[in-house]
Each structure stands twice: as structure tokens, then as C-alpha cells.
Amino acid sequence: MNKPTRPSLKDIAQRAGVSTATASRALSGSDLIAEATVDRIRAVADACGYRPNVRARNFRAQKTMAVLIVVRDISNSFYLEVFKGVERVARQAGYSVLMANTEGDIEREAEYFEMLRDGLADGMILMTGVVPEAVQRRRDACENVVVALEMIEDFSGPQILIDNEASAQAAVNHLLALGHTRIAHIAGPIPEGMSVRRRAGYRLAMQQAGLEIPDEYECHGEFNMQSGERCARALLDCKHPPTAIFAASDEIAFGAIRHAHQRGLKTPQDLSVIGFDNIAFSEAFLPSLTTISQPRLDIGERAMSVLLDVMNGKAAPGDPTILPTELIVRESTAVPNPDHN
Numbered sequence: 001m002n003k004p005t006r007p008s009l010k011d012i013a014q015r016a017g018v019s020t021a022t023a024s025r026a027l028s029g030s031d032l033i034a035e036a037t038v039d040r041i042r043a044v045a046d047a048c049g050y051r052p053n054v055r056a057r058n059f060r061a062q063k064t065m066a067v068l069i070v071v072r073d074i075s076n077s078f079y080l081e082v083f084k085g086v087e088r089v090a091r092q093a094g095y096s097v098l099m100a101n102t103e104g105d106i107e108r109e110a111e112y113f114e115m116l117r118d119g120l121a122d123g124m125i126l127m128t129g130v131v132p133e134a135v136q137r138r139r140d141a142c143e144n145v146v147v148a149l150e151m152i153e154d155f156s157g158p159q160i161l162i163d164n165e166a167s168a169q170a171a172v173n174h175l176l177a178l179g180h181t182r183i184a185h186i187a188g189p190i191p192e193g194m195s196v197r198r199r200a201g202y203r204l205a206m207q208q209a210g211l212e213i214p215d216e217y218e219c220h221g222e223f224n225m226q227s228g229e230r231c232a233r234a235l236l237d238c239k240h241p242p243t244a245i246f247a248a249s250d251e252i253a254f255g256a257i258r259h260a261h262q263r264g265l266k267t268p269q270d271l272s273v274i275g276f277d278n279i280a281f282s283e284a285f286l287p288s289l290t291t292i293s294q295p296r297l298d299i300g301e302r303a304m305s306v307l308l309d310v311m312n313g314k315a316a317p318g319d320p321t322i323l324p325t326e327l328i329v330r331e332s333t334a335v336p337n338p339d340h341n
Contacts, residue, residue, distance in 0.1 A: 016040055027092065085303075107132075160320070163322055182242045185199060187199045217242060250279045252275065253282075274290045
């Protein structure tokens, strides 16, 4: 039995009603083709299961047709949706995506920049919130680099971000609107930028509500359940324990709820908890988690689209692109228990 013939670029062009050259430009991310035409050609390519002849293209263009997406911790499920968005746009343009894991190691991150410099990848989407000092000293080191998720101060290239401070403020305002006044915060690693900005939003919301923050109401660790459990233990051991906790990530929130349960406290009856990220498990968790939802798929798609523009010589946006977040209210937050006031 003969295998079905793989559709060629010429086939895609004929079905889309364009020239082969136009189809090629559209699928390679060129900005010379109208957006509506590009969308039509990519839709035809997807429907036909078209795969470009990467080896031949790479040889002609002297490109690897691969991009790196660099994250701090590949075990964090948060990055998977971002990766999906990156891969969706990259695949349509004929690029493969390699995920690189730094585990917070600056030297390892510098090695990925070396891969880019040595031509082993054509571009990079950086999601670690830092550029190693050794890399910063080289003027051309950040060419074909797009920063996503975590802002990097003084980075001259494009950045696709959310407003972490305003989003954290929205989370705390939700707790305030429910009537909570004893609100604690479990931050991520300090002084990393994302953690600092979310803590700043917490502090601003409390200040605007006229509430002072006891020193013991702020705890920080890593973006994981273990930190949530450890900090919740310290917070609930306070003389006047909080009635609500704003956690800087969903995994931290899971840990806080887990520890509260171990102490015999119910969420949200005894302790309200709100997270940040809206990872897939947050809706399935018991109780389902109130959280701030980041547009992870959109962040990935935007970052890859901008990277394609940069790699094709098109001017990148001068200012960071800020995407909106959304407060998702579920079961883990409620009005405070009057017996605990």
C-alpha cells in the first residue's frame, strides 16, 4: 500500500490561490504579505498537514530554523501553555522550538546565549527575568532575543509582559472587598523582579485601604508548594493570624491550603487563599482556586510573532507590550469568619 504523498509548497499555493513565492513568504513569517492572506495560507497549510523541507531551506538561508525558549524551571506546568503558543506560531513559519531549562543557574543561561551567538539557534524567547552580566557586556548578545513574562530593566529589545503590580493589587482588592483586613502575602524569591512587583501590588492595595502590614505578614520563598506550606505555618502561628493569604503563585497557594487543612482549618471558611497564574490544576483543586489568570497562550503567540519580525529585520516595538490579566473567582475565597476577628 502506497503512503499518501506529502503536500508540497506548490500544492499549498494552488489551494490558497496564490503564487508559490507568496506561499513561501507567508509561511516564513515575511511582513511583505497582507495579514489576511497570511492567515488564509497558514489555514490551508494546517488543513493539509503541510511540513516544509527544513533541510533544504536551512541550507539556502544559512539558518537553523530553530528557536530557544529559555525558562527557569521546566518542571513548572505554568510554562507549558506559553510553550504551546510559541510552538503554534513557530510551526506555521517552519521553525522548531527547543525548551531550555536554567534551574536558576546564571552560567547555564549564559551557555544558551552562546548557542544563539554560535548559530545553533536563530532566536530566543527569554523567560527568566535576567540577562547574565557576562552577556550584557557584549553589544550584540541580545540580538534576536524577545523577553516574555518577566520584565528585565534596561533591556533594549522587545518585551511581552503583564502588569504584575496592578494584577497583584487586583487580587488583594478582591480580598478587601470581601471584608478581610488581616491579609498576609507569600512572595516568590526576593529580590527577583516578578516577586518584587507582586509584593509591591500587595503593599499598595493595603496602603490604599488604610491598613498597616505587620512584619510577620510577609513571607517569601520559591514558586512552589513547599514554600506555601512553610510560610503558611509561620503565618498561622502568629499571635493574630491572617484571615486571608495572597500567594504569588498558584503552587504557593496550594501549599498554603494544604497546611491549613493539616491544622484542621477549612478554606475558605477559616482562611481565604488567592493565587496567581491560573494553571490548569487550579480549577480541579479542592477547593477550586481563586486566582489571577495570565494569558499564557497569547503571551507565547505574541512573543514568537515578534521574534519572527525581529529575525526578518522588522523593527520591534519600542515599549513593552502589556497584556491584560483577569481575576478568576472560585471557591477558595469568601467573607471572613466573624469568630476569627
